[in-house]
Each structure stands twice: as C-alpha cells, then as structure tokens.
Amino acid sequence: DHERVLLGHGSGGRLSADLVGRVFLPEFGNEVLSALEDAATLTIDPRGEATRDQANRIAFTTDSFVVKPLFFPGGDIGKLAVHGTVNDLAVSGAQPLYLSAAFILEEGFQIDPLRRIVRSMRQACAAAGVALVTGDTKVVDRGKGDQIFITTTGIGVHRVDRDLSIHNARPGDAVIVSGTIGDHGITIMSTREGIEFETALESDTAPLNGLVEAMLEACPTIRAMRDPTRGGVSSTLNELAVASHVGIVLDEASLPVKPAVHSACEMLGLDPLYVANEGKLIAVVPGDRAEPLVEVMRRHPLGRDAAVIGRVVSEHPAMVVLRNAIGGQRVVSLLAGEQLPRIC
C-alpha cells in the first residue's frame, strides 16, 4: 500500500507510538531501546565491554526540535533544545553532563536570529551545568527545510545505583506533577493564532536537573519520573500504565492548571491533560512518601505548584482514569489525532 507519514505521527500520542512500534522497533529493537525510557542506560567500562559492576552507568538520549515559531514567550527553539535533552537525562535519574547539537539550516535563514538562538543555547547550557562539546551544521536548499531544526543529544552519569524506570510503578504508589500543566503548548498555540490573554502566559521550558536532584536526595525511593512533553500528561501516564501493567486514577480537582490555560483550553476545545509541557515532570513514589516529597518540591522554584494528582491501582491495568469532583469518571486515552504540530 501507499501508507504515508501523517502530522499525527509526530504528536507524541497514539500515532507516534504506532510508528515507533511498527516501523522502528521491529528493526532496531534491542533490550535497551525497547524499554522506551526517556534515556537509554548504558554501561561502559575501560575495556569497552558492557558489564554492570565495575562500569560507569551512563544515560544517553536524543531529541530533534522543529518548533514553530522559533521565538515565543518564555523561550525559543534553542532553549527548548537544551532543556529537552537535559530533562530526559534528569528524569532518568542521571546528572546531565555533555550535549551535542546538530543544526539543519535552511538556505536564506538570517544569521541574526541564528546568533540569538545560539546565545540562548549557551545560556541554557550554563544554567543547566552542561557543556556543549560537539556539533554539526548542514544547509538545505530554500523551501526544503524551515529556517532551523536542531537535534541535541545528551550524556549523563548515574551517580547512584538506582533504577528509575517507567516499568516500576506499583499499586499503592502516588502520582505527582511538579507544577501547572499545559503552559508550553498553550503558549505556542496562542502565539501562532495571535490569541492574547489577560495575564501573561509563558512557556514553562526549564532545566529540571536541579529539582530532580533535590527530589532524589529527599526521597531515594522514587520509582519513576518522566517529562510530559508532546502528548502531555495523558501520554506519559498511559506509557507508565502500560509499561508497569498498572491502572492509574487521576483526581481532576487536584490538577494544577493556570486560569489562562484553563480558559484557552475551553475556548479551543482542548484538554490540558493532552497539552505539551517543557519544564514539568511526573513522579511516581510509594504512597506514604508523596506528601513529604511534595513539600520538598514546593521549596524549589520549579516545583512551587507541585501536587499529588493521582494514584496507582491494580484495577484496570494499562488504563488511566480521571475522576471528577462529583465522582464521575472517564478513561484518559492516548492522544488520537495530531492536536498541534511542531510544538517542540
């Protein structure tokens, strides 16, 4: 047949999972890749052999950034490219150390915005404590790209022998989010559509490694973390529920949502659970550790609005359910369509 790539294959939702599962994994599939974590965990010893014991455990992750527009309230493609990769390392429990950056530039793109993007990346690297140590620059002819695409890849080191994994959630665990949801996606969407808000809304793009360090120090029993980027919190929780063979019950009233995001979602017919975040994390912890951990998170600038939003149950494995204030409930499935292309 003549099946083709759809915009939805980049959504982070069901079509994304389909494409990875049907086209990429069957070929590339190996134990590390097939775990579908935010970052691969590798062991490297001085003889280049992968043995667990006397070896360093390294985290390795990559993301391309194709966001449109390039500059938006709260950030730009360069910040996003640094934070995105730093965050995939951080939520894996690794300390981000080194980045690479590969640029695909469109002929005719102006050097001035390129400089601003590069400066922004440098600042983001400094703030996150990572060094950009290798790069690449390709140019495609006019009309065959879109100004600039950036691919960053990161290396981090696992300091302690701890295994955070989306396969680790267990009934009785609590689900925590580090702050308000949907800020990034709604900012991009409204910038594109020219929608204005009464209160300023900004992308939440930020490096999460500092927050994660504080969290791991306070709560060594954290089971899993993930950054709910494309596809939003719904995707992350569905991935967790599938990987751990557990059910998840969300409490609608406890979801932190900014008023501006709430009204934009109402206006656009969107659900904040499906909207992308670029500076938030989801954590799964043993139930009795949740409140103390949230206290710790709230003391960090990037965790001020942290909240317990749900719990892990043995019922309805691989399924996420949302309970509202009056006790109604509905299934929160993976994003089905494309929602908003080129969000990151």
Place this chain on the structure above:
Amino acid sequence: DHERVLLGHGSGGRLSADLVGRVFLPEFGNEVLSALEDAATLTIDPRGEATRDQANRIAFTTDSFVVKPLFFPGGDIGKLAVHGTVNDLAVSGAQPLYLSAAFILEEGFQIDPLRRIVRSMRQACAAAGVALVTGDTKVVDRGKGDQIFITTTGIGVHRVDRDLSIHNARPGDAVIVSGTIGDHGITIMSTREGIEFETALESDTAPLNGLVEAMLEACPTIRAMRDPTRGGVSSTLNELAVASHVGIVLDEASLPVKPAVHSACEMLGLDPLYVANEGKLIAVVPGDRAEPLVEVMRRHPLGRDAAVIGRVVSEHPAMVVLRNAIGGQRVVSLLAGEQLPRIC
C-alpha cells in the same frame, strides 16, 4: 546587516569553517569543542567528575544527514547516517559502541521507503558492531522539510590511552589515504544529473572501525586520522595543516582516483580533492612507519587502494601544496563555494 545562511555554509569548506568560527564557537566555545576534532573526548568517572586517571575516556560525535537523493548506488541516507557517525568515532581512535537516531519526517513521506531506510540502518549497525539505543521522531508539515532528515550521535570508548588529534602532525610525517577519492560525491552528483558511466560507480560509504583497529594495532604511533567527507581531502588536509601549524605537500601522481571519477571530474570541471568521501580516511604517521602501515591497510578490504599521498613539512605552515609529475606546484586551498549541496 541582513546576512543570511548560504548553501555554501554547508559545504564543509571555507564558508562552513567561517560559520562555525564566527557564530557557533564564540558562544559555545570550550576547550573540547574548540579543538574541532571529529569527536569530542570526554572523561567520565562514577561520581560524574571529569578526572583523567580513574575515568573512562569516551568519544562523542554527531552529524545530521540531508542527502539527496535518499537512495543512490552503493547506499542510502540510512547507511550514510550510521557510517558517518561510526567513522567520526573510529578516526578519533575510539571503538564505536552506541548510536542514537533522530528522525525529522516530512508529512506525506511514504512508509515504504522509510522502512527500507530503517532496515538499512539496522544492517549498517550490525555490520559496524554498534547498538542503536535511543531515538526520536518528529514530523514537519508538507513543504517544510524534504522527506527525511536523520541525525545520528555516537558514543565510543577509547581503549588505550592514546591521543589521536589533528593537532599532532609534525614535519617528517607521511600522509596516507585509505583508497580512491571522490567516489561518494561523484556518485551522488551523477545520480542527480542522470549521468551514466561505462563502469559502474558506487558510493564508498562504509564503516571504518575495522580498518582503524587493524591500523592502530600495526602502528601505535599514528598521530592523526580524519575522514575526508564534505569538502573532500582538501578540507581535511587544510584543517590538519592549520591545527598542527605545519605545511603539507601532496604528490598528485600518487592520488588514487578511479577512472570513472577522473573523467566525471573532467567533464564537470571538478577536482577530486574537493569531492566528498564517506568510507575513506586520511592518516598521518611518522615517515618511516608509512610504508609498513600501507601494507597492512592493503590487506583490509577497505584499504586495498591505500597509498602514501604526501608529507608534512615545516615550510608554508597552515598551507597545503600539490606537486604534479613535472614538478609544478599549486596551493590547495579550502573549498570556496558550495560545489554540491546535500552530499551527505
């Protein structure tokens, strides 16, 4: 002003060096990046600190691939993406271990060629002995990309404490090339232009880590290696001459060039020294080690046409000179224009 990105900024020649030197290095610049080697060398110890002694030395490199057409005699974009990154690790003296792959797909690209590319990448990984352990997939709207762009990033490990570096060449050293030059670039160019040759011409795309291992075993005193990709042998040698503050004298008669490449270059008004290779390396070794090393290389399938092509001199530092059979000589400068966009 309104300076813009030109196709030549992706050529691997003078404009590429300019852009990196004027826009990227001033911001990102750090000791590792500024060395401008094929791969960054990083030290990682179990506490995440960069100390040389009890630490692993890791090689890290990235490249985006935007080649057009996607499929060509001898390979495809997928093979190129795996080999390119494997080779940047290999010529740094590292054993390639792990790859990431980030895909930017254009809406409407067919799943069938995508599958073929992915299969080809898997085969290339297997042949090179590397594992693809993490990935990413983004989709851009129709007309904002060109079917598929792939960015691979690689991690390798330095098995021995040896420092290959383009800063290491010294007067008295010999310059070796591992085989015929220009095959990849001329293959792409003639595929695009619909030129046919009497004898079949193919891209030389290949993983060089096996050849490099044999070379390092036979000749531990190799000073530098580099793969002469975009910008060809001329770029590589100019970079070496600049980095090591030495002159290089090439002997025209000793340059291995296939007859088909020779005649295509005559026809198109090109110089094979400026044409891209994707399965060749340049090595610099102490003069007296050159012939024995070439013997070893010729026993490897990817080194059959290896040859000493020149020598390092103290005269005309940072300059490459070509001597022809009748004693004439001319300066081989960096590629000035764009030659052939999207060669890799």
